[in-house]
Amino acid sequence: MPHCSDLQKICQRIREKSNSYDRYNFSSDFNDFLKAFFDLAQEYDSLDDFYRICVAVPLEMTGLDSALYLYDDETGKLCLVCDSTQGIYQEKITASEHVALSIKPYQSDNSYIVPIYRKLPEEDTDFSKETDQRAAGDHCVSQKRCGRNRILGMFSVAPLDKLSADDRFFLTKYTNRIGYNLHNRLIALQNIDHLKFINTLVMDIEHNVIVPNMYFRHLFNKLRKKIIELENLRDEIRETTGPDAASHHCESCLSRCDRLGDDLLFYHSEMVKHHSNISLFLESLFRREHFESGHLVLHPKRCFVEKEIILPQLENYASRLRSANITVDRPNNMLYEEFQLVVDIGLLSQVYANLFSNATKYTREVVTRGGATRKAIAYGREVINDFPECGEQGVKFNVFSTGPHLDPEEAPLIFQEGVRGKDSKGIYGTGHGLAFIQHVVELHGGIVGYEKTSEGNNFYFILPVSYVK
Structure with a gap:
């Protein structure tokens, strides 16, 4: 039929x-x-x-x-x-x-x-x-x-x-x-792997790009307030009458103009740095290869880690660290003994961005052994023997912050997706940052970890020397 x-x-x-x-x-x-x-x-x-x-x-x-x-x-x-x-x-x-x-x-x-x-x-x-x-x-x-x-x-x-x-x-x-x-x-x-990757990438974008990008709104609001102040100042100058009053008032107005100009330049600098940083993150997260392969694809490049990755990220968080009264201790060994590492600069920059972001939120003041108070973060690196195998070497990168130690039961789980510590209540976060750090570090052939110290907490990652040239 x-x-x-x-x-x-x-x-x-x-x-x-x-x-x-x-x-x-x-x-x-x-x-x-x-x-x-x-x-x-x-x-x-x-x-x-x-x-x-x-x-x-x-x-x-x-x-x-x-x-x-x-x-x-x-x-x-x-x-x-x-x-x-x-x-x-x-x-x-x-x-x-x-x-x-x-x-x-x-x-x-x-x-x-x-x-x-x-x-x-x-x-x-x-x-x-x-x-x-x-x-x-x-x-x-x-x-x-x-x-x-x-x-x-x-x-x-x-x-x-x-x-x-x-x-x-x-x-x-x-x-x-x-x-x-x-x-x-x-x-x-x-x-299925592609869908899982896309879901994870969406969280990466939200955590590393969208949320930090909200800082632009804060800068825009600050900039607008300064612009309004400048407009009001101009009105005051126009309304000034009398030669003596004008001279005295103009000096005051000019002084305020100088301060406003400095503020405007500062916010402009912050916006330029922030925009540059977000652009780097966008480039590293929206690569065509990620979507074609269904996982993050490294673009390794030879670089000086402190100069090209750590310091730019630290500078990006400098004003927030100052606002939180957090001091930064720089290591001499990275300054005078810096060597090149072959890494994905965009993705490893996001690793440090997440670590410094956590530091601004969770660093607390502690009393040192000498009785003084201290609220600080520090970073550094050291060579590790027998990593990843006996007879080989790795490089351990540390980011330390003062404050109470993590709960012993929470510490082993802290790098898992969605896990946040008990001290995070009332502090914005998704529990994705450390999971992202672990993923990127493992793509580089390394491992991540946490250890408590006498005055606080140290988050670290170790990369094999095979990546060091």
């Missing part, structure tokens, strides 16, 4: 599939084999469970041993991820020499090895029962010839003497089903 135009393409594919099934003429055991695979693939959600299903179905339904190898983008090699002997391999196990990328099935080392296609090649791949075997020495081909964009890995089944021509043909079809399901799962996981 005729079909509507909307269904025509799908109906055509159904007819083609029906004809293929007639040609395949799979036995009832093979049909049960596929049913078990499809049912279990829908029942289990995790990727590891799917890998287990791929090798468990042949083992249970036919008694055949099998192994699943996937191409690893990081190493550029085939890796064994699961087999019917051990199950999942947590470590990356490079495939043995007899298993290699191939565009067609082949036999080697008493195993029948079939490519796992992301999608079928453009040419017809209904491998015939007479031509689907290849000599072991002929299967190795280049990644380009293999179509790396199409092949996810290889599926190995053993032993050969238990595989008839029909069995081998069926296994090529079964491996195709593995490829289709795996491709869809990987795409779904990639989409």
Whole structure:
């Protein structure tokens, strides 16, 4: 019967599939084999469970041993991820020499090895029962010839003497089903990772750009008040009468004009610095690569950390630190022994911006051992031995602030998303800043941490010397 135009393409594919099934003429055991695979693939959600299903179905339904190898983008090699002997391999196990990328099935080392296609090649791949075997020495081909964009890995089944021509043909079809399901799962996981990244990036933008950008409103209000004062002063000068009164009053007005001019220049300087800082943050958070890859992508550059990252951020928070009566202690070791570090300047600047922002909110006055009072922050760095491995070195960067220690139960959790200390009540914050710091530092190959000191709290991060040039 005729079909509507909307269904025509799908109906055509159904007819083609029906004809293929007639040609395949799979036995009832093979049909049960596929049913078990499809049912279990829908029942289990995790990727590891799917890998287990791929090798468990042949083992249970036919008694055949099998192994699943996937191409690893990081190493550029085939890796064994699961087999019917051990199950999942947590470590990356490079495939043995007899298993290699191939565009067609082949036999080697008493195993029948079939490519796992992301999608079928453009040419017809209904491998015939007479031509689907290849000599072991002929299967190795280049990644380009293999179509790396199409092949996810290889599926190995053993032993050969238990595989008839029909069995081998069926296994090529079964491996195709593995490829289709795996491709869809990987795409779904990639989409989930992209969504998670976008949600995190939105929080990064809100915390590091939108909220700090509110400082512009404060500066604009201050600037407007000064402009109104200047206008009022001009009116007073115009209303001045009498030579003596005019002379005396003009001096006073001119003095006030000088103060207003200094204030206007100060607010202008603050706005320029703040705008420059926000522009740097925007550039580092809105890179095209972030959205294309689904995670933050570093743009590492050689720089002097104190001069190019710490001091600009400290200057940006200078007026707020002064308003809070917080003094800043600078380290001599960074001033006279500064060395270059290869980092993402924009993202690491946001690390220090978050640390200094927290310092303006949470630094408290303490009584020193000598009885004097102190309300201060300090920063510095030191070389750490045996980081990240024994015999290697790292650089520890510190930001210290005076005040009561963190609660011992809160301290281990402070870098988690959304966690805020008990002393944060009534202080604006989202609990995202330290989580952002940890994420950026780990992207650089480092770690973050907190430690209490005699007069307060020290937040630090350590980068491996491999990043130091």
